[in-house]
Amino acid sequence: MTQPTPMPTDPPPMIEIRGLKTHFFTDDGLVKAVEGVDLDIHPNRTVCLLGESGCGKSILARSILRIVDAPGRIVGGHILYRSADGRTVDLARARPGSRELRDIRGQDIAMIFQEPMSSLGPIQKIGRQITETILLHRQMSKAEAREEAIEMLARVGIPRPAERFHAYPFELSGGMRQRAMIAMALCCQPRLLIADEPTTALDVTTQAQILDLIAELKEELQMAVLLITHDLGVVAEVAEDVAVMYMGKIVEKSDVFGLFEAPKHPYARALLESVPRIGMTGRDRLPAIRGMVPHPLARPSGCTFRTRCDQFMPGICDVREPVLKPCGDGEVACFLHSGETADV
Numbered sequence: 570m571t572q573p574t575p576m577p578t579d580p581p582p583m584i585e586i587r588g589l590k591t592h593f594f595t596d597d598g599l600v601k602a603v604e605g606v607d608l609d610i611h612p613n614r615t616v617c618l619l620g621e622s623g624c625g626k627s628i629l630a631r632s633i634l635r636i637v638d639a640p641g642r643i644v645g646g647h648i649l650y651r652s653a654d655g656r657t658v659d660l661a662r663a664r665p666g667s668r669e670l671r672d673i674r675g676q677d678i679a680m681i682f683q684e685p686m687s688s689l690g691p692i693q694k695i696g697r698q699i700t701e702t703i704l705l706h707r708q709m710s711k712a713e714a715r716e717e718a719i720e721m722l723a724r725v726g727i728p729r730p731a732e733r734f735h736a737y738p739f740e741l742s743g744g745m746r747q748r749a750m751i752a753m754a755l756c757c758q759p760r761l762l763i764a765d766e767p768t769t770a771l772d773v774t775t776q777a778q779i780l781d782l783i784a785e786l787k788e789e790l791q792m793a794v795l796l797i798t799h800d801l802g803v804v805a806e807v808a809e810d811v812a813v814m815y816m817g818k819i820v821e822k823s824d825v826f827g828l829f830e831a832p833k834h835p836y837a838r839a840l841l842e843s844v845p846r847i848g849m850t851g852r853d854r855l856p857a858i859r860g861m862v863p864h865p866l867a868r869p870s871g872c873t874f875r876t877r878c879d880q881f882m883p884g885i886c887d888v889r890e891p892v893l894k895p896c897g898d899g900e901v902a903c904f905l906h907s908g909e910t911a912d913v
């Protein structure tokens with residue numbers, strides 16, 4: 570929580586998401602997992618995506634990488650990616666399986682998942698997997714790549730990395746596997762790291778080490794980071810920018826100070842009121858907010874949060890959909906802050 574908001578002289582965003590919609594065409598109906606998201610991701614900044622389970626965080630992240638599985642697909646909007654040479658590619662429109670997309674996915678944008686086995690191959694030693702990734706993306710000899718791989722294993726906190734280099738993923742503990750996956754994601758020096766609840770399954774000490782490492786590499790490589798978490802402690806520690814998501818929409822965007830000092834959206838306020846207490850583990854920190862998230866196939870009209878909102882205004886909140894509007898230093902999608910009144 571130390572960096573100021575971007576100044577006009579700062580580099581342009583690396584990613585500009587505009588009006589993004591990703592829907593699932595299921596047998597039971599249409600699930601609007603991402604429903605009109607606008608979000609910028611800046612070099613050398615960490616944006617945290619915050620929200621209860623099922624609100625669309627993972628699908629938003631997977632949309633950026635174009636790894637949304639059927640029956641889901643992007644049905645609208647843009648994901649503008651500005652590459653190192655200044656070209657802009659709309660990832661939302663890139664042809665699936667195209668060279669362009671594969672190159673960006675392997676080299677420019679890396680993702681780490683909650684479940685390490687989703688990106689580590691099971692039948693190859695981890696050292697070899699990392700070395701091959703390095704050789705694919707960086708100009709290095711085999712010996713140099715090997716050294717780099719061992720160094721990377723050391724940097725993610727794997728003890729005796731030269732020995733572990735020869736281990737198969739199944740020979741490692743859960744925490745070590747998670748670290749190996751992170752080494753794998755970071756060894757090609759991505760420009761953007763997307764981390765989807767990367768430390769949820771780890772103990773607190775390991776969690777802190779991994780978050781520190783991500784922060785270090787962010788500075789070193791001027792990396793942009795999109796970190797998904799429902800852990801407010803993590804947000805307070807690593808975020809510069811925060812986007813709060815509810816039912817596929819971003820309801821509040823702010824820098825981290827603004828959010829913690831004066832959350833504006835009733836949902837963001839409710840999330841923050843559930844401040845973790847000492848002795849709780851990451852898993853216990855799920856916020857207790859009145860009522861339940863509506864079923865994805867039964868989206869409320871107007872503001873989707875209105876069914877749980879203590880400040881629900883009949884005739885407004887159930888009639889029109891609030892959109893993000895500037896408010897203080899951030900943006901909020903709520904009629905309490907928009908200065909609008911009921912339709913007359």
Ligand SMILES: Nc1ncnc2c1ncn2[C@@H]1O[C@H](COP(=O)(O)OP(=O)(O)O)[C@@H](O)[C@H]1O
Nearest residue numbers: 593600602621622623624625626627628629865
């Ligand atoms: N394969 C799928 N088929 C149908 N609906 C899906 C699928 N994957 C995700 N969804 C729906 O998309 C919404 C967002 O899911 P997700 O992005 O995984 O939530 P989060 O990561 O915030 O917990 C949820 O309503 C979820 O049920």
Ligand SMILES: [Mg+2]
Nearest residue numbers: 626627628765
């Ligand atoms: Mg998720």
